[in-house]
Amino acid sequence: xxxxxxxxxxxxxxxxxxxxxxxxxxxxxxxxxxxxxxxxxxxxxxxxxxxxxxxxxxxxxxxxxxxxxxxxxxxxxxxxxxxxxxxxxxxxxxxxxxxxxxxxxxxxxxxxxxxxxxxxxxxxxxxxxxxxxxxxxxxxxxxxxxxxxxxxxxxxxxxxxxxxxxxxxxxxxxxxxxxxxxxxxxxxxxxxxxxxxxxxxxxxxxxxxxxxxxxxxxxxxxxxxxxxxxxxxxxxxxxxxxxxxxxxxxxxxxxxxxxxxxxxxxxxxxxxxxxxxxxxxxxxxxxxxxxxxxxxxxxxxxxxxxxxxxxxxxxxxxxxxxxxxxxxxxxxxxxxxxxxxxxxxxxxxxxxxxxxxxxxxxxxxxxxxxxxxxxxxxxxxxxxxxxxxxxxxxxxxxxxxxxxxxxxxxxxxxxxxxxxxxxxxxxxxxxxxxxxxxxxxxxxxxxxxxx
Numbered sequence: 001x002x003x004x005x006x007x008x009x010x011x012x013x014x015x016x017x018x019x020x021x022x023x024x025x026x027x028x029x030x031x032x033x034x035x036x037x038x039x040x041x042x043x044x045x046x047x048x049x050x051x052x053x054x055x056x057x058x059x060x061x062x063x064x065x066x067x068x069x070x071x072x073x074x075x076x077x078x079x080x081x082x083x084x085x086x087x088x089x090x091x092x093x094x095x096x097x098x099x100x101x102x103x104x105x106x107x108x109x110x111x112x113x114x115x116x117x118x119x120x121x122x123x124x125x126x127x128x129x130x131x132x133x134x135x136x137x138x139x140x141x142x143x144x145x146x147x148x149x150x151x152x153x154x155x156x157x158x159x160x161x162x163x164x165x166x167x168x169x170x171x172x173x174x175x176x177x178x179x180x181x182x183x184x185x186x187x188x189x190x191x192x193x194x195x196x197x198x199x200x201x202x203x204x205x206x207x208x209x210x211x212x213x214x215x216x217x218x219x220x221x222x223x224x225x226x227x228x229x230x231x232x233x234x235x236x237x238x239x240x241x242x243x244x245x246x247x248x249x250x251x252x253x254x255x256x257x258x259x260x261x262x263x264x265x266x267x268x269x270x271x272x273x274x275x276x277x278x279x280x281x282x283x284x285x286x287x288x289x290x291x292x293x294x295x296x297x298x299x300x301x302x303x304x305x306x307x308x309x310x311x312x313x314x315x316x317x318x319x320x321x322x323x324x325x326x327x328x329x330x331x332x333x334x335x336x337x338x339x340x341x342x343x344x345x346x347x348x349x350x351x352x353x354x355x356x357x358x359x360x361x362x363x364x365x366x367x368x369x370x371x372x373x374x375x376x377x378x379x380x381x382x383x384x385x386x387x388x389x390x391x392x393x394x395x396x397x398x399x400x401x402x403x404x405x406x407x408x409x410x411x412x413x414x415x416x417x418x419x420x421x422x423x424x425x426x427x428x429x430x431x432x433x434x435x436x437x438x439x440x441x442x443x444x445x446x447x448x449x450x451x
Contacts, residue, residue, distance in 0.1 A: 009325075009333055010330055010334055012046035015045055016038045021360065031317075035317035035368070035369075036057070038321065039321035039323075042330075043057070043324040048327065056327040058320075060319045060320035060321070060322055060323025061317065064172055064315060064318070064320075065319070067172055068315055071163060071271050072168065072315075073308060074276060075164070075275060078278050078282060079123075080297070080304035081300075083127065083304075084296055084300040086235070087239065090235040092128055095135075102198070105149045106194075108146045108147075110153060111128070111153060112150040112152065112155075113154075113157040113161075114153075114157065114236065114239055114240075115153075116157030117157050117243060118239055120304075121155065124154055132147045133215050136214060145210055148197070148428070149193075152200075156196070159397070160186075160188055160439070161182060161186060161189060161243065162178050163243075165311050165364065166364065166399070166400075167393070167396050169315050173375040174371060174388045176392045177385050183250075183389070184386070184390055186243075188442045188443060196434040200430075200434055210427070229286075234286070241277070242275050242277075245277070246269055249266050249268075249270065252269070253266060317368075330376060331375075335376075335378070344444075345383075345391055346394040348374070349371075350394045350395065353367060353395045354399070354401050357407075361403075362407070363399045364399075370398065371395055378391070384450060387450050390450065394447075396439075397436045397443065398436065400432060400435065400436050402433040402436065
């Protein structure tokens with residue numbers, strides 16, 4: 001009874017997490033409803049007065065969405081503009097010029113990494129699938145020979161590099177600077193991509209373990225006779241514009257605080273400003289020029305908002321859950337119990353995210369839940385911005401690992417590449433596991449240098 005009294009908030013958290021998993025796994029309840037309801041339940045069981053619990057939920061949701069909602073919305077518009085223009089086609093055209101099968105696996109992986117930053121995983125994969133089929137037909141290889149590196153790049157870029165929603169969600173909870181997160185995410189992404197993409201794919205190919213058949217000419221879309229409307233250089237410049245601008249503000253603030261240009265750089269390098277400028281610049285340079293194109297772009301932007309609505313709500317509910325853990329005192333108690341075992345925050349964040357990922361499938365829910373827990377834990381410690389950025393990527397890595405049958409991405413790859421469930425498990429699932437573990441290893445190494 002003494003343990004129950006001393007750690008009431010901790011037991012309340014465990015009950016809340018258990019109910020959350022039951023609602024999502026057993027009853028398939030909407031993630032937003034489940035997270036918000038369990039946040040309230042956790043606060044009440046943890047001993048908070050009803051008014052205090054609801055106020056905590058309100059503060060947590062409002063505080064979280066005040067920063068993240070504009071970024072996700074602007075990112076969706078930016079991605080839609082690039083998707084409706086020829087930006088991805090320009091990148092694909094450059095990849096198609098690369099000589100040599102092995103070199104093209106690295107090129108398709110890099111293409112996925114770049115393309116996933118502004119565009120959602122499923123959209124980019126569907127758009128780039130014809131390129132994969134064409135490459136496979138010309139090289140007389142199965143589609144996965146080029147498709148698996150592409151999927152690795154898409155998964156890594158979507159998980160590790162803002163302005164994609166995942167790392168922004170985690171960074172917001174942990175109060176990590178996006179500039180630091182972009183730099184750490186880019187560093188980890190390169191290593192994970194090489195290991196989980198081309199190297200893993202070529203190893204499978206060498207062992208004759210890549211399933212599928214070489215596509216027939218009739219099964220491949222005909223080559224385009226005209227070049228993309230925009231150049232490769234312009235497409236790459238536009239995609240990287242906000243990703244470079246945001247870290248530039250961090251660099252100016254740290255290394256050139258007295259420079260006359262620093263205030264201006266801090267303004268344009270803020271995530272809000274960087275994405276607004278990216279949207280405006282892209283609209284002017286590659287946006288619609290005719291009434292018909294304007295209708296197409298408007299439709300693309302409207303469709304881009306469909307998945308972001310749920311992401312924003314789930315993120316807000318996760319922020320409410322995090323705030324309840326902090327206000328109830330569960331964060332301090334959990335930190336004392338968990339960090340007393342000697343486990344580092346990087347590994348703990350990874351494990352928590354991976355458990356949520358394996359149980360319910362959604363990477364977004366896994367990132368939200370794990371980041372909320374970690375935010376309530378690390379509030380009692382002193383962490384640098386670099387450490388928080390590394391922790392952000394480690395949580396993203398855990399939430400991206402070992403995609404299996406309860407993940408929509410698993411079935412998307414399964415259908416697009418015409419695989420059996422077993423074949424998808426030993427290719428896609430193993431690839432996501434490899435990128436997850438390799439990213440964790442990089443995070444542990446980087447974290448060691450910050451200690």
